[in-house]
Amino acid sequence: MEWLERMKGAIYYIEENLSNDIDYNEVAKIACCSTYHFQRMFSFITDVPLSEYIRRRRLTLAAFELQNSSTKILDIALKYGYDSPNSFTRAFQNLHGVTPSVAREKGVQLKAYPSISFHISIKGDVEMNYKIEEKGSFKVIGVEAIINTTNEENFTTIPKFWQECGHKGILERLGEIEINNKLEGLGKTNSIMCYRNTGEDSFPYMIGVIDFDGSANAPQDLLSVEVKPYTWAIFRTEDHGYEDASEKIQAVWRRIFPEWFPTSGYEHDCGPELELTYNIEGDRFYSEVWIPVVKK
Numbered sequence: 001m002e003w004l005e006r007m008k009g010a011i012y013y014i015e016e017n018l019s020n021d022i023d024y025n026e027v028a029k030i031a032c033c034s035t036y037h038f039q040r041m042f043s044f045i046t047d048v049p050l051s052e053y054i055r056r057r058r059l060t061l062a063a064f065e066l067q068n069s070s071t072k073i074l075d076i077a078l079k080y081g082y083d084s085p086n087s088f089t090r091a092f093q094n095l096h097g098v099t100p101s102v103a104r105e106k107g108v109q110l111k112a113y114p115s116i117s118f119h120i121s122i123k124g125d126v127e128m129n130y131k132i133e134e135k136g137s138f139k140v141i142g143v144e145a146i147i148n149t150t151n152e153e154n155f156t157t158i159p160k161f162w163q164e165c166g167h168k169g170i171l172e173r174l175g176e177i178e179i180n181n182k183l184e185g186l187g188k189t190n191s192i193m194c195y196r197n198t199g200e201d202s203f204p205y206m207i208g209v210i211d212f213d214g215s216a217n218a219p220q221d222l223l224s225v226e227v228k229p230y231t232w233a234i235f236r237t238e239d240h241g242y243e244d245a246s247e248k249i250q251a252v253w254r255r256i257f258p259e260w261f262p263t264s265g266y267e268h269d270c271g272p273e274l275e276l277t278y279n280i281e282g283d284r285f286y287s288e289v290w291i292p293v294v295k296k
Helices: 002-016 024-030 035-046 050-068 073-079 083-097 156-165 170-175 243-266
Strands: 128-137 138-148 189-191 202-211 222-227 230-236 266-268 272-280 285-293
Touching: 002 050, 002 230, 002 243, 024 035, 035 050, 035 243, 035 266, 050 073, 050 083, 073 083, 138 156, 138 170, 138 189, 156 170, 156 243, 202 222, 230 243, 230 272, 243 266, 243 272, 243 285
Parallel strands: none
Antiparallel strands: 128 230, 138 202, 138 222, 189 202, 189 272, 230 285, 266 285, 272 285
16 A cells, blocks of 8 residues: 555654655655654654654663663763763653663663564544545634644643633634625634644644625735645544534544545645534534545
């Protein structure tokens, strides 16, 4: 399977370069996607950020080398990307619970993180609700935060960003912007992300209102993001309460890359992603994840 072979190739590149500089752009190129999307996909599939996986693998190999060679600790530290014995010792002790010098003693218990391998797994007992739609250009008006993905900080900083916007009255203000062309039941404020490049370990995230016909006027102190026409794969969550929206959206995200993309006939088209929430009635809602796609 093409997707499977790409992921195996990306892991092979990482493993071959654990004692060298690892170029995230090259890893993503092997997987045929953008750097950010590879990092995001990797995290959703493996439940560990790419940077953390690389750190664990390097410290695993460093432990093997400490126990099976007489190589100086400084040389091992430099080999696996640490600038000084002190930084290497801190990282090593955080992972293994002992210092590198103690790790050389017989009978010391250490941790080993094996190389990740990708295989086809038999799933499908739980359906995924999706549709493919084409949308013309539209814009999103709102406020932005740059989200750091290191150690999966995004899972905590995004909810905090929503809370801050609520406390400061920003959500209420956004909801007052007049939108002529609004999807039925769509909530007043939603989110868009990855609409521009902010670096390897971050992405832009905007809370805003979606203007599908482009007629709304953005106040000068708010940002406006223009979204070009795309074909969208739109995934629907289970129905949920308002407070459960984040949990249900994350559950969908974790299935899209390993379960849907490999057999869908589509690839991720490098572009922004959206998360929308709709009111059904009363306190019942459902959410959608929008991903730009292109046929293989």
